[in-house]
Amino acid sequence: MSAGQGNIPEKVIDSVLEHNDIVDTVGKYVHLTKQGKYMKGLCPFHSEKTPSFTVTPEKQIFYCYGCGKGGNAIKFTMEIEGLSFPEAVKVMAEESNIEMPEVQGSAVISVNPERERLLQAYEWSSKFFHYLLKNTEHGKPAMDYLRSRGFNDKTIDQFQMGYAPDSWNTLVQFLTKRSFDLEEMEKGGLLSPRSDGTGYIDRFRDRVIFPINDKNGRVIAFAGRVLGDAQPKYLNSPESKLFNKSRTLYNLHQAKSAIRKLRQIVLFEGYGDVIAAWEAGVHNGVATMGTSLTEGHIAMMKTMADEILICFDGDRAGQSSAMKNIPLLESAGIRIRIAVLSDGLDPDDFVRKYGSERFMSQIIDGAVSTTKFKLIYLKKNHILLEEDGKIAYMKEVLPIIAALPSSTEREVYLRELSSEHQLSYESLKQDCNLIRQTMQKNISDGDNFELGWNNGRHKKEKVSAPTLLPAYHTAERRLLSLMLQDVEVAQYVGERLGEAFNIDDHAAIAAYLYAYYAQGKHPDISRFISSLHDDRLEKTLSSISMMDTPQEWNVQVLDDYIREIHKVPQQLQIELKKEEMISAERSGDFLRAAQIASEIIALERQ
Template sequence: MAARIPEETIQLIKRGVDIADVVGDYVQLKKQGRNYFGLCPFHGENSPSFSVSPEKQIYHCFGCGAGGNAFTFLMEIDQISFVEAASRLADRAGVAIDITASENLQSPKTNEYADFLEAHTLMAKFYRHLLLNTDEGSEALRYLHERGFTEDDIDRFQIGWSLPQHEFSLNVLQKRGFDPARMEEAGLLLKNEETGRYYDRFRGRIMFPLHDEKGQVVGFSGRSLGNDQPKYLNSPETPIFHKSRLLYHFHAAKTAIKRQKQFILFEGFADVIAAVRAGFDQSVAVMGTSLTEEHIYLLKRTAKEAVICYDGDQAGVNAAFKAADMLDKQGITVHVTLLPDGLDPDEFIKRNGSDSFTAYVKDASLTLMAFKMEYLKRGKNLRDEAQKFRYIEDVLNEIAGLKKAVERDHYLRRLASEFSLSLQALQEQEKAFFLKKRTDQPERKDLNKHALVQKARPVRQYPRHETAERRLIAHMLQSPDIADRVRLMMDGEPFTIDEHQALYTYLLGYYEKAEHPDTASFLMVLQDDQLRRLAVDISLMTVNEEPSEEELLDYVKEINKQRSRFQIEEKKRERDEAEKRHDYVGAARILKDIIALEKSLSR
């Protein structure tokens, strides 16, 4: 039986939340006039076309057409059920909501792997219990304390310990009804192909739970306590865990990232834990993989400024260069922190303390161009004339790619000063690179194809009858009184477009039952996604708050005319059929009807 939430509770939840705050947890919004705009979280784009209306409590994307209210936003972006969305919003609003049927909190789209998520949550709790409350976990706990992990770290990041036995997790999972074959697919167990027996994947390791964007445990990373290899053992790719999409700590860092308008990107979770301890709550990390487009998509929704703080060795600097270039191409402002002595952030903080790390990140981070100037020196002997001039040429090529003239001038002067060169000579050579890049620009338009399409998209023109129907519905959405006036004018006749007729019917029915009607509440009545998007699109039309009788009647007349046009087309087909049957008397009678209908159009 599906869980049901009383209408009064839903209204309390609606009044207690602001859609701009809800959407703002996922999308970086900027106020323009009465609405907020940002990059759509439902499709890739570089120009903001996603609008949020606090006045109407709805959102709408002019690019892909996505639209709805706070409930449907959470349902779509997190792929959850209405009941779970309502439960989350109730927490925000401070509204008590009683939902006893926990199975109803799962979206149909996630039910297939609900046991995977439940098993990971269960094992995360067991691992944590083993670390904190058992003799078997004491050695691991002592090791963590010696490495500088505090009780707060262990609690915040839910760190645990897996026993060295082969069947501990297997037994725990089986006792709670989990199928071992499914748990192998979930990445928690392994199978001995010779004996067919299942056994634990993680044994004798310090366990770090890995959370998805929604905060659900979807995997683990286990660190060996001794010299066992590999040093870090991660969950395999599963239906719920994808390294290319997951960023460590992102679920907990989103609020801080939005508040700071910046994220700090690390290579590993130990660095994130150390950075958070140092006060950088906006820290995230990739999980044993290079930065991907999927990672950037997640990050770009929440902030447009990045600080990259990878390991200080050559491999880390190379990875930072690649990540910085990817982020820059997506319009994110990049700074890079280069730590000395080849140290990784965790080691640097242990050796030098949090204050020193804070100073490096806040005061010593390099702009992307400054970082590139340092990076391009690597592997070159600048005392050698040939290598020096190759370096200068490489830097000039990078400077030529900067969008702002003042930036180009700044770095040209810096280069001239560093090598005691003529500024004029450098400017001339940089200009040649600059012009060449502009000449090549058309060939690279596809790099920003979403933005180009966005700017070129024409405003859609609707036929007169379709515009009339849309405007009537827009007026009806404003109040039950206007809707009733339109109903009387329509006199039982339908709209000419099926989707409009469906909205018309739903709206009249909604107004009969709703005590406090508004657009956001009406959207919850619409189960069909396309109808809901259409309703949002129409609700954003600008119409008079108090339409005159004449205006509404003009729209109704236009709809009636279109209905007559349809009748004329049907009559013409009937006349053709009559003539084919040699029924000329019938054809003449039908022609008379056609003429009468055509005369009605001219009135």
């Protein structure tokens, strides 16, 4: 049993790795294609257009040459799901039907007690608010409001909607009776401090409550919609130990199975839209709850889906917000379509006004490409009945069409513009080609050509040549690579070099590897990584594991590497002696300088 593993027996960790093949584990989130003995795909941890994320089935590890993340199946699960090592092992064990034993009368998985208390408080508070909504006179106005919005009892139960009464201390009393620490509850966002500093009051008052869940379905925050005229109209829990807005998507826990099946996410602006769309049959919908789309949201969505369908409000603000999110999603390499809502309606209004069937066929199935959406959006800025307005509109939209890499796509949009605005197709094509030529000349100063819409946001970075590592650094990496594959090599190196590697991380990896083999274990990179529990060492080890080091070795090769490694402290000693000799000469001590010179010669001979 190793420290840092949450008291999980090694046999459980070994069993989890045995039952969770790295290709299957990664394949749930990343589309992998075979390239020789490797599998390659786009990294789920950073934005890239050229696959640098590599999985090695033979060694059961992954490594990204772009961002440097690497490790085994457990490490991948930790990174992608935001879990600790014990939590990741537990999740993987449950999925593989591996029994998690109890250790010394206590649960194997270590937990954060304060976090667990907060989770329990939110769960109970959610049930309490739901009960007040459905079973008390206080909740009747809130129930009437929800029914007026078209939500039936089944939906109210499924989304666990509730009601926080118009009182200063209903929840305070509820939590006090259950012995929760009120200061902890205030830090967790359930309560607010009194203005005079003498205690706490309910944070949510006279509001319809929408519980916010993490991706595993646990309640981590609330969103409250006021019933009266109080401000703000919408109120979310503040960020806490449980709730991080930039990493949370409303309804992901219920939508994730449909998302993985369809490989598509429908992105809404608010929880009301998600719920109305769910009733209409859209079960892969999530929302950012009024906050801006973040890189955290995008990274999370990218691991689950190939396409994002943006379905924001049909008013100017909603369409403008959709427009702003296009370059963010495009730069992450995600395919995008946009739902176009007319008459300034939001998705919730549309479902109530026109019904589920029309919402699915017209809005969801009728979603358009980003280019088409830009053309529709920009049209609203111009009076197209006037010649000046028409010319100004063409000046805005032709660069968008010119930036498209496909000549077929360009022709489709140009013919559409020609027909709609009674303009010559040939003239439009000529103007488009001139713009395209200018773009190609300026491409080194601006965006990738396909992303011309970003208007210079992403300057092309100069790719510097890879840094050439010093000979001893390469020797240490190659030696460790061989040691990982063969116990005999590790024994040979251990006797002649020990931990005298010059790079600290290499010395630490060697020390762990000697200890690993001393326990009678066989070479297995995936299992060895699980014994490290150090992000930096895991990254370094994953990088070393990806080296194409031949498995065959002989003593001469090992001695050459060891000699190169031993040279470094000797070279350092020579440099220090040279400095000492110069200092002696400057001070006029020529006898001492001559002695040091002979010492330098002896060291160089060595």
